[in-house]
Amino acid sequence: MEEEITLDLREFLGIIIKRIKMIIAITLAATLISGIVSFLVIKPTYEATLSVFIGKTSDAKNDTVSYDNSDIMMYQKLVKTYAQIATSNDVAEKASAQLGDNLTAKQILDMVKVTPQQDTQIMDIKVQSKNPEEARQIVEKVTALFIEKAEKVIPNGNVQILDKAKTPENPIKPNKKLNLAIAFFLGLMVSVGLAFVLEYMDNTIKSQEDIEKYLEIPVLGIIPEHEADE
Numbered sequence: 001m002e003e004e005i006t007l008d009l010r011e012f013l014g015i016i017i018k019r020i021k022m023i024i025a026i027t028l029a030a031t032l033i034s035g036i037v038s039f040l041v042i043k044p045t046y047e048a049t050l051s052v053f054i055g056k057t058s059d060a061k062n063d064t065v066s067y068d069n070s071d072i073m074m075y076q077k078l079v080k081t082y083a084q085i086a087t088s089n090d091v092a093e094k095a096s097a098q099l100g101d102n103l104t105a106k107q108i109l110d111m112v113k114v115t116p117q118q119d120t121q122i123m124d125i126k127v128q129s130k131n132p133e134e135a136r137q138i139v140e141k142v143t144a145l146f147i148e149k150a151e152k153v154i155p156n157g158n159v160q161i162l163d164k165a166k167t168p169e170n171p172i173k174p175n176k177k178l179n180l181a182i183a184f185f186l187g188l189m190v191s192v193g194l195a196f197v198l199e200y201m202d203n204t205i206k207s208q209e210d211i212e213k214y215l216e217i218p219v220l221g222i223i224p225e226h227e228a229d230e
Helices: 002-018 020-041 069-086 089-099 105-111 132-153 176-201 208-215
Strands: 046-056 112-116 122-129 157-161
Touching: 002 020, 002 176, 020 176, 046 069, 046 132, 069 112, 069 122, 069 132, 069 157, 089 105, 089 132, 105 112, 105 122, 105 132, 112 132, 122 132, 132 157
Parallel strands: none
Antiparallel strands: 046 122, 046 157, 112 122
């Protein structure tokens, strides 16, 4: 058993060494193409974020807000309702009209992503754009219009902005390092697989070992190569 495993491993390594130039070339080509696409072709995408807190209005007498467990559970469930308001066509259409950047309501909705934070009363409003400044402007406008509409739909609710939106400095897409790593490993796997396919399809006899392995007959002698005398 150990002998068979050793022979199989030797055969495996032999195929790799035999096709090593092809394997290296395909792997490097895949990595290079991924690098060109990631760094030069795909335009970077930036994301601006605003977080808002969903709660109830304060007591008019002492300007305080008290919560019990039922209040917390209720507003955690209401966060999903507020998320729907933030991504409504009405909010997007007003944002489109006020921004004046030739963006349609549908384009704005495609750029906006609203994510309630699990088991909290906090909701994140995110906007992705090729232009970092545009991303910040849109998220601020959408959030302001969302709060305005939310106050009309849920009068007893209270939406507060937790932090101001900042112009993103670093893009979130493409992930260049990840793309290069994926391309490298895909190129490596494809090239190794191709090496074994080519080896399987190659049925020519090239050595004494091939004769004994495939024809199962002993080799009686080998004719050495001889260069003709000039």
